[in-house]
Amino acid sequence: MNTQQLALVFPGQGSQKVGMLAELGAAFPSIKATFAEASAALGYDMWDLVQNGEQAQLNLTETTQPVLLTASVAVWRLWCEQGGLQPSLMSGHSLGEFSALVCAGSIDFADAVRLVRARGQFMQTAVPVGEGAMAAVLGLDDAQIIDICQQASAAGVVEAVNFNSPGQVVIAGKVAGVEKAIELLKAAGAKRALSLPVSAPFHTSLMRPAGEKLAEALAAMSLQSPIIPVVHNVHGKTENDPSAIKALLVEQIYSAVKWVSCVEAMAAAGITTTIEAGPGKVLSGLNKRIEKSLSCLNIESPETLAAALEAVAQ
Missing domain, CATH: 3.30.70.250 (Malonyl-CoA ACP transacylase, ACP-binding)
Incomplete structure:
Protein backbone atom coordinates (compact mmCIF):
# COMPACT_ATOMS: atom_id res chain seq x y z
CA MET A 1 0.00 0.00 0.00
CA ASN A 2 1.25 3.52 -0.66
CA THR A 3 0.94 6.70 1.39
CA GLN A 4 -1.61 8.19 -1.02
CA GLN A 5 -4.18 5.57 -0.02
CA LEU A 6 -4.06 6.09 3.77
CA ALA A 7 -5.83 8.65 5.97
CA LEU A 8 -5.78 8.92 9.75
CA VAL A 9 -8.95 10.08 11.50
CA PHE A 10 -9.42 11.23 15.08
CA PRO A 11 -12.52 10.75 17.27
CA GLY A 12 -14.58 13.42 19.00
CA GLN A 13 -16.54 13.59 22.23
CA GLY A 14 -18.38 10.41 23.15
CA SER A 15 -15.42 8.06 22.61
CA GLN A 16 -13.93 8.62 26.09
CA LYS A 17 -14.15 5.86 28.70
CA VAL A 18 -12.45 5.02 31.98
CA GLY A 19 -9.56 2.61 31.33
CA MET A 20 -9.07 3.62 27.70
CA LEU A 21 -5.64 2.79 26.21
CA ALA A 22 -4.71 0.87 29.39
CA GLU A 23 -3.15 -2.04 27.47
CA LEU A 24 -1.23 0.25 25.12
CA GLY A 25 -0.01 2.25 28.13
CA ALA A 26 1.25 -0.94 29.80
CA ALA A 27 3.03 -2.11 26.63
CA PHE A 28 4.49 1.14 25.28
CA PRO A 29 6.11 3.82 27.51
CA SER A 30 5.49 6.56 24.93
CA ILE A 31 1.74 6.45 25.67
CA LYS A 32 2.19 7.43 29.31
CA ALA A 33 4.92 9.90 28.33
CA THR A 34 2.44 11.76 26.11
CA PHE A 35 -0.11 11.83 28.94
CA ALA A 36 2.63 13.14 31.27
CA GLU A 37 3.26 16.04 28.85
CA ALA A 38 -0.43 16.90 28.84
CA SER A 39 -0.57 16.60 32.63
CA ALA A 40 2.28 19.10 32.94
CA ALA A 41 0.38 21.52 30.68
CA LEU A 42 -2.85 21.27 32.71
CA GLY A 43 -1.54 20.71 36.23
CA TYR A 44 -3.23 17.40 37.07
CA ASP A 45 -2.45 13.69 36.51
CA MET A 46 -4.41 12.97 33.36
CA TRP A 47 -3.38 9.29 33.07
CA ASP A 48 -4.59 8.63 36.62
CA LEU A 49 -7.90 10.33 35.84
CA VAL A 50 -8.36 8.27 32.66
CA GLN A 51 -7.50 4.97 34.34
CA ASN A 52 -8.95 5.43 37.84
CA GLY A 53 -11.34 8.38 37.72
CA GLU A 54 -15.12 8.53 37.48
CA GLN A 55 -16.87 8.37 34.10
CA ALA A 56 -18.91 11.44 35.11
CA GLN A 57 -15.67 13.42 35.50
CA LEU A 58 -14.40 12.23 32.11
CA ASN A 59 -17.70 13.27 30.52
CA LEU A 60 -17.36 16.93 31.58
CA THR A 61 -16.57 18.63 28.30
CA GLU A 62 -13.60 20.61 29.68
CA THR A 63 -12.08 17.26 30.74
CA THR A 64 -13.24 15.19 27.76
CA GLN A 65 -11.62 17.44 25.18
CA PRO A 66 -8.01 17.42 26.47
CA VAL A 67 -8.28 13.73 27.40
CA LEU A 68 -9.33 12.65 23.90
CA LEU A 69 -6.82 14.95 22.20
CA THR A 70 -4.03 13.47 24.34
CA ALA A 71 -5.15 9.90 23.65
CA SER A 72 -5.17 10.51 19.90
CA VAL A 73 -1.77 12.22 19.89
CA ALA A 74 -0.35 9.36 22.00
CA VAL A 75 -1.60 6.79 19.46
CA TRP A 76 -0.26 8.83 16.52
CA ARG A 77 3.18 9.09 18.13
CA LEU A 78 3.17 5.36 18.78
CA TRP A 79 2.20 4.72 15.14
CA CYS A 80 5.19 6.79 13.99
CA GLU A 81 7.49 5.13 16.53
CA GLN A 82 6.46 1.68 15.22
CA GLY A 83 7.25 2.67 11.63
CA GLY A 84 3.63 3.00 10.54
CA LEU A 85 2.97 4.31 7.03
CA GLN A 86 2.63 8.10 6.90
CA PRO A 87 -0.88 9.09 5.75
CA SER A 88 -1.52 11.52 2.92
CA LEU A 89 -4.57 13.06 4.66
CA MET A 90 -5.95 13.52 8.17
CA SER A 91 -9.34 14.54 9.53
CA GLY A 92 -11.14 14.55 12.85
CA HIS A 93 -14.72 14.79 14.07
CA SER A 94 -15.31 18.09 15.91
CA LEU A 95 -12.73 18.02 18.72
CA GLY A 96 -10.83 15.44 16.63
CA GLU A 97 -9.99 18.19 14.13
CA PHE A 98 -7.69 19.70 16.79
CA SER A 99 -6.05 16.27 17.28
CA ALA A 100 -5.50 16.07 13.52
CA LEU A 101 -3.89 19.52 13.44
CA VAL A 102 -1.51 18.61 16.29
CA CYS A 103 -0.50 15.37 14.55
CA ALA A 104 -0.09 17.23 11.25
CA GLY A 105 2.37 19.64 12.89
CA SER A 106 0.09 22.69 12.75
CA ILE A 107 -0.54 23.24 16.49
CA ASP A 108 1.94 22.66 19.33
CA PHE A 109 0.72 19.80 21.56
CA ALA A 110 0.90 21.59 24.94
CA ASP A 111 -0.77 24.66 23.43
CA ALA A 112 -3.53 22.49 21.98
CA VAL A 113 -4.19 20.71 25.30
CA ARG A 114 -4.70 24.07 27.02
CA LEU A 115 -6.72 25.40 24.08
CA VAL A 116 -9.22 22.52 23.99
CA ARG A 117 -9.71 22.64 27.75
CA ALA A 118 -10.63 26.32 27.29
CA ARG A 119 -12.81 25.39 24.29
CA GLY A 120 -14.72 22.97 26.52
CA GLN A 121 -15.21 25.69 29.14
CA PHE A 122 -16.34 28.19 26.48
CA MET A 123 -18.83 25.69 25.03
CA GLN A 124 -20.23 24.78 28.44
CA THR A 125 -20.73 28.38 29.54
CA ALA A 126 -22.25 29.58 26.23
CA VAL A 127 -25.56 27.92 27.17
CA PRO A 128 -26.44 27.29 30.84
CA VAL A 129 -26.72 23.61 31.85
CA GLY A 130 -30.27 22.39 31.36
CA GLU A 131 -31.18 24.87 28.61
CA SER A 199 -24.33 18.99 28.49
CA ALA A 200 -24.63 21.67 25.79
CA PRO A 201 -26.05 22.16 22.25
CA PHE A 202 -22.75 21.81 20.40
CA HIS A 203 -22.26 23.17 16.85
CA THR A 204 -25.40 25.36 16.91
CA SER A 205 -25.64 29.13 16.44
CA LEU A 206 -26.07 29.25 20.26
CA MET A 207 -22.29 28.56 20.42
CA ARG A 208 -21.33 31.89 18.79
CA PRO A 209 -20.25 33.39 22.16
CA ALA A 210 -17.91 30.38 22.56
CA GLY A 211 -16.60 31.07 19.05
CA GLU A 212 -15.74 34.66 19.97
CA LYS A 213 -13.77 33.49 23.02
CA LEU A 214 -12.04 30.77 21.01
CA ALA A 215 -11.05 33.39 18.41
CA GLU A 216 -9.38 35.45 21.16
CA ALA A 217 -7.50 32.39 22.44
CA LEU A 218 -6.37 31.45 18.92
CA ALA A 219 -5.25 35.00 18.15
CA ALA A 220 -2.60 34.64 20.85
CA MET A 221 -1.33 31.34 19.40
CA SER A 222 1.11 30.54 16.62
CA LEU A 223 -0.06 27.95 14.06
CA GLN A 224 2.01 26.44 11.24
CA SER A 225 0.98 25.12 7.85
CA PRO A 226 0.17 21.41 8.32
CA ILE A 227 2.79 18.95 7.03
CA ILE A 228 -0.03 16.51 6.25
CA PRO A 229 -3.21 18.16 4.86
CA VAL A 230 -6.24 18.12 7.19
CA VAL A 231 -9.80 17.90 5.84
CA HIS A 232 -11.94 20.39 7.81
CA ASN A 233 -15.44 19.80 9.19
CA VAL A 234 -16.88 23.12 8.04
CA HIS A 235 -16.52 22.51 4.29
CA GLY A 236 -14.88 19.11 3.69
CA LYS A 237 -11.72 20.66 2.18
CA THR A 238 -8.07 21.11 3.19
CA GLU A 239 -6.48 24.43 4.13
CA ASN A 240 -2.82 25.43 4.21
CA ASP A 241 -2.88 29.01 5.53
CA PRO A 242 -2.60 29.22 9.37
CA SER A 243 -4.88 32.26 9.63
CA ALA A 244 -7.55 30.50 7.55
CA ILE A 245 -7.20 27.39 9.76
CA LYS A 246 -7.83 29.55 12.84
CA ALA A 247 -10.96 30.99 11.20
CA LEU A 248 -12.22 27.48 10.38
CA LEU A 249 -11.69 26.31 13.98
CA VAL A 250 -13.75 29.25 15.21
CA GLU A 251 -16.50 28.68 12.63
CA GLN A 252 -16.57 24.96 13.43
CA ILE A 253 -17.74 25.58 17.01
CA TYR A 254 -21.07 27.05 15.85
CA SER A 255 -21.43 25.25 12.48
CA ALA A 256 -22.50 21.75 11.48
CA VAL A 257 -19.89 18.97 11.38
CA LYS A 258 -20.03 17.75 7.76
CA TRP A 259 -18.43 14.37 8.38
CA VAL A 260 -20.02 12.82 5.29
CA SER A 261 -18.36 15.53 3.16
CA CYS A 262 -15.00 14.93 4.88
CA VAL A 263 -15.05 11.18 4.17
CA GLU A 264 -16.29 11.65 0.60
CA ALA A 265 -13.47 14.15 -0.01
CA MET A 266 -10.89 11.66 1.29
CA ALA A 267 -12.27 8.86 -0.88
CA ALA A 268 -12.28 11.17 -3.92
CA ALA A 269 -8.60 11.92 -3.24
CA GLY A 270 -7.80 8.21 -3.56
CA ILE A 271 -7.96 7.11 0.08
CA THR A 272 -8.74 3.40 0.40
CA THR A 273 -7.99 2.90 4.13
CA THR A 274 -8.77 4.99 7.21
CA ILE A 275 -7.20 4.37 10.61
CA GLU A 276 -8.99 5.78 13.65
CA ALA A 277 -6.35 6.83 16.20
CA GLY A 278 -7.77 6.82 19.70
CA PRO A 279 -10.37 5.06 21.84
CA GLY A 280 -13.41 3.41 20.28
CA LYS A 281 -14.38 2.90 16.67
CA VAL A 282 -17.23 5.35 16.16
CA LEU A 283 -15.64 6.93 13.08
CA SER A 284 -14.72 3.54 11.59
CA GLY A 285 -18.41 2.61 11.64
CA LEU A 286 -19.48 5.93 10.13
CA ASN A 287 -16.77 5.85 7.45
CA LYS A 288 -17.83 2.39 6.27
CA ARG A 289 -21.46 3.53 5.99
CA ILE A 290 -20.46 6.65 4.04
CA GLU A 291 -18.04 4.90 1.65
CA LYS A 292 -18.53 1.13 1.54
CA SER A 293 -15.30 0.57 -0.42
CA LEU A 294 -13.13 1.90 2.45
CA SER A 295 -11.13 -0.40 4.68
CA CYS A 296 -11.67 1.04 8.19
CA LEU A 297 -9.23 0.18 10.97
CA ASN A 298 -8.78 1.55 14.48
CA ILE A 299 -5.97 1.62 17.05
CA GLU A 300 -6.74 1.44 20.77
CA SER A 301 -4.90 -1.72 21.92
CA PRO A 302 -1.71 -3.70 21.12
CA GLU A 303 -3.79 -6.10 18.98
CA THR A 304 -5.43 -3.37 16.90
CA LEU A 305 -2.05 -1.63 16.51
CA ALA A 306 -0.45 -4.85 15.20
CA ALA A 307 -3.39 -5.44 12.82
CA ALA A 308 -3.20 -1.88 11.43
CA LEU A 309 0.60 -2.04 10.97
CA GLU A 310 0.23 -5.34 9.12
CA ALA A 311 -2.69 -4.16 6.97
CA VAL A 312 -0.90 -1.12 5.57
CA ALA A 313 2.47 -2.87 5.15
CA GLN A 314 1.05 -5.10 2.42
Whole structure:
Protein backbone atom coordinates (compact mmCIF):
# COMPACT_ATOMS: atom_id res chain seq x y z
CA MET A 1 0.00 0.00 0.00
CA ASN A 2 1.25 3.52 -0.66
CA THR A 3 0.94 6.70 1.39
CA GLN A 4 -1.61 8.19 -1.02
CA GLN A 5 -4.18 5.57 -0.02
CA LEU A 6 -4.06 6.09 3.77
CA ALA A 7 -5.83 8.65 5.97
CA LEU A 8 -5.78 8.92 9.75
CA VAL A 9 -8.95 10.08 11.50
CA PHE A 10 -9.42 11.23 15.08
CA PRO A 11 -12.52 10.75 17.27
CA GLY A 12 -14.58 13.42 19.00
CA GLN A 13 -16.54 13.59 22.23
CA GLY A 14 -18.38 10.41 23.15
CA SER A 15 -15.42 8.06 22.61
CA GLN A 16 -13.93 8.62 26.09
CA LYS A 17 -14.15 5.86 28.70
CA VAL A 18 -12.45 5.02 31.98
CA GLY A 19 -9.56 2.61 31.33
CA MET A 20 -9.07 3.62 27.70
CA LEU A 21 -5.64 2.79 26.21
CA ALA A 22 -4.71 0.87 29.39
CA GLU A 23 -3.15 -2.04 27.47
CA LEU A 24 -1.23 0.25 25.12
CA GLY A 25 -0.01 2.25 28.13
CA ALA A 26 1.25 -0.94 29.80
CA ALA A 27 3.03 -2.11 26.63
CA PHE A 28 4.49 1.14 25.28
CA PRO A 29 6.11 3.82 27.51
CA SER A 30 5.49 6.56 24.93
CA ILE A 31 1.74 6.45 25.67
CA LYS A 32 2.19 7.43 29.31
CA ALA A 33 4.92 9.90 28.33
CA THR A 34 2.44 11.76 26.11
CA PHE A 35 -0.11 11.83 28.94
CA ALA A 36 2.63 13.14 31.27
CA GLU A 37 3.26 16.04 28.85
CA ALA A 38 -0.43 16.90 28.84
CA SER A 39 -0.57 16.60 32.63
CA ALA A 40 2.28 19.10 32.94
CA ALA A 41 0.38 21.52 30.68
CA LEU A 42 -2.85 21.27 32.71
CA GLY A 43 -1.54 20.71 36.23
CA TYR A 44 -3.23 17.40 37.07
CA ASP A 45 -2.45 13.69 36.51
CA MET A 46 -4.41 12.97 33.36
CA TRP A 47 -3.38 9.29 33.07
CA ASP A 48 -4.59 8.63 36.62
CA LEU A 49 -7.90 10.33 35.84
CA VAL A 50 -8.36 8.27 32.66
CA GLN A 51 -7.50 4.97 34.34
CA ASN A 52 -8.95 5.43 37.84
CA GLY A 53 -11.34 8.38 37.72
CA GLU A 54 -15.12 8.53 37.48
CA GLN A 55 -16.87 8.37 34.10
CA ALA A 56 -18.91 11.44 35.11
CA GLN A 57 -15.67 13.42 35.50
CA LEU A 58 -14.40 12.23 32.11
CA ASN A 59 -17.70 13.27 30.52
CA LEU A 60 -17.36 16.93 31.58
CA THR A 61 -16.57 18.63 28.30
CA GLU A 62 -13.60 20.61 29.68
CA THR A 63 -12.08 17.26 30.74
CA THR A 64 -13.24 15.19 27.76
CA GLN A 65 -11.62 17.44 25.18
CA PRO A 66 -8.01 17.42 26.47
CA VAL A 67 -8.28 13.73 27.40
CA LEU A 68 -9.33 12.65 23.90
CA LEU A 69 -6.82 14.95 22.20
CA THR A 70 -4.03 13.47 24.34
CA ALA A 71 -5.15 9.90 23.65
CA SER A 72 -5.17 10.51 19.90
CA VAL A 73 -1.77 12.22 19.89
CA ALA A 74 -0.35 9.36 22.00
CA VAL A 75 -1.60 6.79 19.46
CA TRP A 76 -0.26 8.83 16.52
CA ARG A 77 3.18 9.09 18.13
CA LEU A 78 3.17 5.36 18.78
CA TRP A 79 2.20 4.72 15.14
CA CYS A 80 5.19 6.79 13.99
CA GLU A 81 7.49 5.13 16.53
CA GLN A 82 6.46 1.68 15.22
CA GLY A 83 7.25 2.67 11.63
CA GLY A 84 3.63 3.00 10.54
CA LEU A 85 2.97 4.31 7.03
CA GLN A 86 2.63 8.10 6.90
CA PRO A 87 -0.88 9.09 5.75
CA SER A 88 -1.52 11.52 2.92
CA LEU A 89 -4.57 13.06 4.66
CA MET A 90 -5.95 13.52 8.17
CA SER A 91 -9.34 14.54 9.53
CA GLY A 92 -11.14 14.55 12.85
CA HIS A 93 -14.72 14.79 14.07
CA SER A 94 -15.31 18.09 15.91
CA LEU A 95 -12.73 18.02 18.72
CA GLY A 96 -10.83 15.44 16.63
CA GLU A 97 -9.99 18.19 14.13
CA PHE A 98 -7.69 19.70 16.79
CA SER A 99 -6.05 16.27 17.28
CA ALA A 100 -5.50 16.07 13.52
CA LEU A 101 -3.89 19.52 13.44
CA VAL A 102 -1.51 18.61 16.29
CA CYS A 103 -0.50 15.37 14.55
CA ALA A 104 -0.09 17.23 11.25
CA GLY A 105 2.37 19.64 12.89
CA SER A 106 0.09 22.69 12.75
CA ILE A 107 -0.54 23.24 16.49
CA ASP A 108 1.94 22.66 19.33
CA PHE A 109 0.72 19.80 21.56
CA ALA A 110 0.90 21.59 24.94
CA ASP A 111 -0.77 24.66 23.43
CA ALA A 112 -3.53 22.49 21.98
CA VAL A 113 -4.19 20.71 25.30
CA ARG A 114 -4.70 24.07 27.02
CA LEU A 115 -6.72 25.40 24.08
CA VAL A 116 -9.22 22.52 23.99
CA ARG A 117 -9.71 22.64 27.75
CA ALA A 118 -10.63 26.32 27.29
CA ARG A 119 -12.81 25.39 24.29
CA GLY A 120 -14.72 22.97 26.52
CA GLN A 121 -15.21 25.69 29.14
CA PHE A 122 -16.34 28.19 26.48
CA MET A 123 -18.83 25.69 25.03
CA GLN A 124 -20.23 24.78 28.44
CA THR A 125 -20.73 28.38 29.54
CA ALA A 126 -22.25 29.58 26.23
CA VAL A 127 -25.56 27.92 27.17
CA PRO A 128 -26.44 27.29 30.84
CA VAL A 129 -26.72 23.61 31.85
CA GLY A 130 -30.27 22.39 31.36
CA GLU A 131 -31.18 24.87 28.61
CA GLY A 132 -29.67 22.99 25.65
CA ALA A 133 -30.18 19.52 24.22
CA MET A 134 -29.04 17.24 21.38
CA ALA A 135 -30.73 14.27 19.72
CA ALA A 136 -29.75 11.62 17.18
CA VAL A 137 -32.07 11.06 14.23
CA LEU A 138 -32.03 7.87 12.15
CA GLY A 139 -33.84 7.05 8.94
CA LEU A 140 -34.67 10.40 7.31
CA ASP A 141 -32.72 12.25 4.64
CA ASP A 142 -30.78 15.42 5.41
CA ALA A 143 -33.15 17.79 3.60
CA GLN A 144 -36.18 16.49 5.54
CA ILE A 145 -34.39 16.93 8.85
CA ILE A 146 -33.25 20.48 8.01
CA ASP A 147 -36.81 21.38 6.96
CA ILE A 148 -38.36 19.92 10.14
CA CYS A 149 -35.82 21.75 12.33
CA GLN A 150 -36.89 25.01 10.67
CA GLN A 151 -40.53 24.20 11.45
CA ALA A 152 -39.73 23.28 15.06
CA SER A 153 -37.60 26.37 15.66
CA ALA A 154 -40.76 28.36 16.49
CA ALA A 155 -40.59 26.52 19.84
CA GLY A 156 -36.89 27.33 20.30
CA VAL A 157 -33.61 27.23 18.37
CA VAL A 158 -33.01 23.79 16.82
CA GLU A 159 -30.57 22.96 14.00
CA ALA A 160 -29.03 19.96 12.24
CA VAL A 161 -25.46 19.92 13.56
CA ASN A 162 -23.73 16.62 12.72
CA PHE A 163 -24.07 14.97 9.32
CA ASN A 164 -22.46 11.72 10.49
CA SER A 165 -23.47 9.24 7.78
CA PRO A 166 -26.33 8.80 5.32
CA GLY A 167 -29.49 8.51 7.44
CA GLN A 168 -27.75 9.51 10.69
CA VAL A 169 -27.94 13.17 11.67
CA VAL A 170 -27.65 14.86 15.07
CA ILE A 171 -29.82 17.89 15.90
CA ALA A 172 -29.26 20.36 18.74
CA GLY A 173 -30.60 23.55 20.25
CA LYS A 174 -32.84 24.78 23.06
CA VAL A 175 -34.66 22.00 24.95
CA ALA A 176 -38.13 23.04 23.74
CA GLY A 177 -36.99 23.28 20.12
CA VAL A 178 -35.32 19.86 20.21
CA GLU A 179 -38.38 18.26 21.87
CA LYS A 180 -40.69 19.74 19.21
CA ALA A 181 -38.35 18.57 16.45
CA ILE A 182 -38.28 15.01 17.89
CA GLU A 183 -42.09 14.97 17.85
CA LEU A 184 -42.23 16.16 14.21
CA LEU A 185 -39.40 13.85 13.08
CA LYS A 186 -41.16 10.79 14.51
CA ALA A 187 -44.38 11.86 12.80
CA ALA A 188 -42.43 12.15 9.53
CA GLY A 189 -41.27 8.53 9.83
CA ALA A 190 -37.87 8.71 11.54
CA LYS A 191 -36.78 5.24 12.68
CA ARG A 192 -35.39 6.80 15.84
CA ALA A 193 -35.13 10.28 17.30
CA LEU A 194 -33.61 10.07 20.75
CA SER A 195 -32.09 12.56 23.17
CA LEU A 196 -28.33 12.33 23.79
CA PRO A 197 -26.70 12.62 27.23
CA VAL A 198 -24.73 15.80 26.53
CA SER A 199 -24.33 18.99 28.49
CA ALA A 200 -24.63 21.67 25.79
CA PRO A 201 -26.05 22.16 22.25
CA PHE A 202 -22.75 21.81 20.40
CA HIS A 203 -22.26 23.17 16.85
CA THR A 204 -25.40 25.36 16.91
CA SER A 205 -25.64 29.13 16.44
CA LEU A 206 -26.07 29.25 20.26
CA MET A 207 -22.29 28.56 20.42
CA ARG A 208 -21.33 31.89 18.79
CA PRO A 209 -20.25 33.39 22.16
CA ALA A 210 -17.91 30.38 22.56
CA GLY A 211 -16.60 31.07 19.05
CA GLU A 212 -15.74 34.66 19.97
CA LYS A 213 -13.77 33.49 23.02
CA LEU A 214 -12.04 30.77 21.01
CA ALA A 215 -11.05 33.39 18.41
CA GLU A 216 -9.38 35.45 21.16
CA ALA A 217 -7.50 32.39 22.44
CA LEU A 218 -6.37 31.45 18.92
CA ALA A 219 -5.25 35.00 18.15
CA ALA A 220 -2.60 34.64 20.85
CA MET A 221 -1.33 31.34 19.40
CA SER A 222 1.11 30.54 16.62
CA LEU A 223 -0.06 27.95 14.06
CA GLN A 224 2.01 26.44 11.24
CA SER A 225 0.98 25.12 7.85
CA PRO A 226 0.17 21.41 8.32
CA ILE A 227 2.79 18.95 7.03
CA ILE A 228 -0.03 16.51 6.25
CA PRO A 229 -3.21 18.16 4.86
CA VAL A 230 -6.24 18.12 7.19
CA VAL A 231 -9.80 17.90 5.84
CA HIS A 232 -11.94 20.39 7.81
CA ASN A 233 -15.44 19.80 9.19
CA VAL A 234 -16.88 23.12 8.04
CA HIS A 235 -16.52 22.51 4.29
CA GLY A 236 -14.88 19.11 3.69
CA LYS A 237 -11.72 20.66 2.18
CA THR A 238 -8.07 21.11 3.19
CA GLU A 239 -6.48 24.43 4.13
CA ASN A 240 -2.82 25.43 4.21
CA ASP A 241 -2.88 29.01 5.53
CA PRO A 242 -2.60 29.22 9.37
CA SER A 243 -4.88 32.26 9.63
CA ALA A 244 -7.55 30.50 7.55
CA ILE A 245 -7.20 27.39 9.76
CA LYS A 246 -7.83 29.55 12.84
CA ALA A 247 -10.96 30.99 11.20
CA LEU A 248 -12.22 27.48 10.38
CA LEU A 249 -11.69 26.31 13.98
CA VAL A 250 -13.75 29.25 15.21
CA GLU A 251 -16.50 28.68 12.63
CA GLN A 252 -16.57 24.96 13.43
CA ILE A 253 -17.74 25.58 17.01
CA TYR A 254 -21.07 27.05 15.85
CA SER A 255 -21.43 25.25 12.48
CA ALA A 256 -22.50 21.75 11.48
CA VAL A 257 -19.89 18.97 11.38
CA LYS A 258 -20.03 17.75 7.76
CA TRP A 259 -18.43 14.37 8.38
CA VAL A 260 -20.02 12.82 5.29
CA SER A 261 -18.36 15.53 3.16
CA CYS A 262 -15.00 14.93 4.88
CA VAL A 263 -15.05 11.18 4.17
CA GLU A 264 -16.29 11.65 0.60
CA ALA A 265 -13.47 14.15 -0.01
CA MET A 266 -10.89 11.66 1.29
CA ALA A 267 -12.27 8.86 -0.88
CA ALA A 268 -12.28 11.17 -3.92
CA ALA A 269 -8.60 11.92 -3.24
CA GLY A 270 -7.80 8.21 -3.56
CA ILE A 271 -7.96 7.11 0.08
CA THR A 272 -8.74 3.40 0.40
CA THR A 273 -7.99 2.90 4.13
CA THR A 274 -8.77 4.99 7.21
CA ILE A 275 -7.20 4.37 10.61
CA GLU A 276 -8.99 5.78 13.65
CA ALA A 277 -6.35 6.83 16.20
CA GLY A 278 -7.77 6.82 19.70
CA PRO A 279 -10.37 5.06 21.84
CA GLY A 280 -13.41 3.41 20.28
CA LYS A 281 -14.38 2.90 16.67
CA VAL A 282 -17.23 5.35 16.16
CA LEU A 283 -15.64 6.93 13.08
CA SER A 284 -14.72 3.54 11.59
CA GLY A 285 -18.41 2.61 11.64
CA LEU A 286 -19.48 5.93 10.13
CA ASN A 287 -16.77 5.85 7.45
CA LYS A 288 -17.83 2.39 6.27
CA ARG A 289 -21.46 3.53 5.99
CA ILE A 290 -20.46 6.65 4.04
CA GLU A 291 -18.04 4.90 1.65
CA LYS A 292 -18.53 1.13 1.54
CA SER A 293 -15.30 0.57 -0.42
CA LEU A 294 -13.13 1.90 2.45
CA SER A 295 -11.13 -0.40 4.68
CA CYS A 296 -11.67 1.04 8.19
CA LEU A 297 -9.23 0.18 10.97
CA ASN A 298 -8.78 1.55 14.48
CA ILE A 299 -5.97 1.62 17.05
CA GLU A 300 -6.74 1.44 20.77
CA SER A 301 -4.90 -1.72 21.92
CA PRO A 302 -1.71 -3.70 21.12
CA GLU A 303 -3.79 -6.10 18.98
CA THR A 304 -5.43 -3.37 16.90
CA LEU A 305 -2.05 -1.63 16.51
CA ALA A 306 -0.45 -4.85 15.20
CA ALA A 307 -3.39 -5.44 12.82
CA ALA A 308 -3.20 -1.88 11.43
CA LEU A 309 0.60 -2.04 10.97
CA GLU A 310 0.23 -5.34 9.12
CA ALA A 311 -2.69 -4.16 6.97
CA VAL A 312 -0.90 -1.12 5.57
CA ALA A 313 2.47 -2.87 5.15
CA GLN A 314 1.05 -5.10 2.42
